Amino acid sequence: MHWPIRIRKGAAEPGDIAASDQLGYTRDMASETWRAMEQLVERGLVRSIGISNFTQRKLFNLLEDIKSKPSVHQVECHPYFQQTEMKKLCSQTGIQFQSYSPLGAPDRPPRNREAGAPLVMEDPTLKDIAAKNNCSVAQVSVRTLSRRATRQ
Numbered sequence: 230m231h232w233p234i235r236i237r238k239g240a241a242e243p244g245d246i247a248a249s250d251q252l253g254y255t256r257d258m259a260s261e262t263w264r265a266m267e268q269l270v271e272r273g274l275v276r277s278i279g280i281s282n283f284t285q286r287k288l289f290n291l292l293e294d295i296k297s298k299p300s301v302h303q304v305e306c307h308p309y310f311q312q313t314e315m316k317k318l319c320s321q322t323g324i325q326f327q328s329y330s331p332l333g334a335p336d337r338p339p340r341n342r343e344a345g346a347p348l349v350m351e352d353p354t355l356k357d358i359a360a361k362n363n364c365s366v367a368q369v370s371v372r373t374l375s376r377r378a379t380r381q
Contacts, residue, residue, distance in 0.1 A: 230266065233283050282305075305328070305329055332350055350370075
């Protein structure tokens with residue numbers, strides 16, 4: 230389940246949809262959608278199912294309402310958005326934590342980012358670390374996440 234929100238039929242992808250096309254989140258809708266996905270597993274049409282972009286509260290709610298837990302939870306994660314508590318929750322519940330956008334998301338639509346929000350690839354500290362280690366800022370950011378993945 231890629232996003233825990235509903236959108237109007239025919240709307241663009243969640244990252245690009247207008248506010249008027251967003252129908253919001255309901256616990257019942259998320260649980261109903263998950264149960265339909267569980268049926269796909271039961272019928273042998275898919276091997277595993279997961280979620281993406283759920284908050285901790287929405288994940289707690291889902292876990293209370295379903296038979297089988299998600300195999301993976303994919304979330305944006307980078308030096309400015311480390312998702313420490315979500316990683317801990319996934320570890321405690323046996324859900325694989327998976328990061329996306331390790332370089333940040335500098336190209337996200339302006340309505341989906343804070344004005345003046347820092348950019349991973351322009352961070353002075355990361356640039357210094359990269360220069361000292363003869364590598365790129367991207368390599369530093371990805372290495373930070375990969376090292377973190379091996380620790381609880």
